[in-house]
Amino acid sequence: MRPEWDGFVEPGSKEEELLLRIDFDRLPQHVAIIMDGNGRWARQRNLPRVEGHRAGAKSVQEAVETAARLGISYLTLFAFSKENWKRPRKEVNTLWRLLEEYSKKQDKVMLENNLRLKVIGEREGIPPRTRRELERLEKLTAQGERMTILLALNYSGREEIVHACREIVRQNLLRSDEIDEETITKFLYTAGIPDPDLLIRTSGEMRISNFLLWQMAYTELWITPVLWPDFRKIHFLEAVLEYQRRERRFGGLGSN
Ligand code: IPE
Ligand code: IPE
Ligand code: MG
Numbered sequence: 001m002r003p004e005w006d007g008f009v010e011p012g013s014k015e016e017e018l019l020l021r022i023d024f025d026r027l028p029q030h031v032a033i034i035m036d037g038n039g040r041w042a043r044q045r046n047l048p049r050v051e052g053h054r055a056g057a058k059s060v061q062e063a064v065e066t067a068a069r070l071g072i073s074y075l076t077l078f079a080f081s082k083e084n085w086k087r088p089r090k091e092v093n094t095l096w097r098l099l100e101e102y103s104k105k106q107d108k109v110m111l112e113n114n115l116r117l118k119v120i121g122e123r124e125g126i127p128p129r130t131r132r133e134l135e136r137l138e139k140l141t142a143q144g145e146r147m148t149i150l151l152a153l154n155y156s157g158r159e160e161i162v163h164a165c166r167e168i169v170r171q172n173l174l175r176s177d178e179i180d181e182e183t184i185t186k187f188l189y190t191a192g193i194p195d196p197d198l199l200i201r202t203s204g205e206m207r208i209s210n211f212l213l214w215q216m217a218y219t220e221l222w223i224t225p226v227l228w229p230d231f232r233k234i235h236f237l238e239a240v241l242e243y244q245r246r247e248r249r250f251g252g253l254g255s256n
Pocket of ligand 2: 034
C-alpha cells in the first residue's frame with residue numbers, strides 16, 4: 001500500500017480493499033460535495049438540528065483527509081447556500097458560529113498538509129466575524145499546493161452567473177460579440193479551477209439545489225442515502241470507484 005495511507009486505513013479492512021481497486025491514474029481531479037442530511041441525522045436521535053451540524057464537522061475533516069491522501073487536487077464543499085437564510089435565525093447563527101470555530105482550528109492541519117482554502121460565494125453577505133476568520137485562513141494558506149478546499153458559503157449558482165455578467169459589463173473590457181464561454185468562466189468565483197469531475201450528494205436528495213450550475217455541465221453525479229454526519233472515508237472511496245466505472249462521453253460516442 002502507498003505510504004501516505006499508513007495509519008489511515010486498517011490492514012485487511014473493507015476500506016483497504018476498496019483503496020487497492022482505485023486506479024490512481026484516473027482520479028477525479030475535482031470532487032464537489034453537497035453535504036446534506038444533518039437535520040435528519042439529528043431528528044433520528046431526538047436531538048436539535050444544530051447537533052447534526054456539529055456532528056457534520058467530523059465528516060468534513062475525514063472527507064478532507066481522504067481527498068488529500070488520494071491525491072485529489074480540488075475539493076469543493078457546499079456548506080451554506082443563499083437559500084439557507086430562510087431557516088430559523090437560531091439555526092443560521094449557529095451554522096455561522098460553527099464555521100467560524102472550525103476555521104479557527106484549521107491553521108496547523110492546513111499548513112502541515114500544504115492545503116489551501118478558498119471561499120466561493122457572495123462574501124459581502126457572510127457575517128463579519130466569520131468572514132474575517134475565513135479570510136485570515138485564506139491568506140495563511142495561500143501557498144498550499146497539495147489540495148485546494150473550496151468552501152461554498154452564501155453561495156448560489158444563479159447569483160454567481162449574474163455576478164459574472166455584472167463584472168463583465170462593469171469592467172467594460174469587451175464587445176458583446178467577444179464574450180464567449182471562456183469569458184464567463186473567467187468571471188465566476190471558480191476562475192482558474194477546473195470543473196468538478198464528480199459530485200457527491202448525501203442524504204438521497206436527487207437535486208442540484210443551485211450548486212455550481214455552470215461548472216457541472218458534464219459532472220458525474222453520485223448520490224448516496226447516507227446522511228452527512230455518517231459520511232466516512234469508505235463512502236468517499238465507493239464514490240471514486242463508481243466514478244471510475246463511468247464512461248464520460250461529453251456528447252460524443254465514447255469507446256463502445
Ligand atoms: C445540510 O444539512 C447542512 C446545510 C444545509 C447547512 P441540512 O441542515 O440541510 O439537513 P436536512 O436536509 O434538513 O436533513
Ligand atoms: C443544499 O442543501 C445546501 C447545502 C448543503 C449547504 P439544502 O438542504 O439546503 O437543499 P434542499 O433545500 O434540500 O434542496
Ligand atoms: Mg438539507
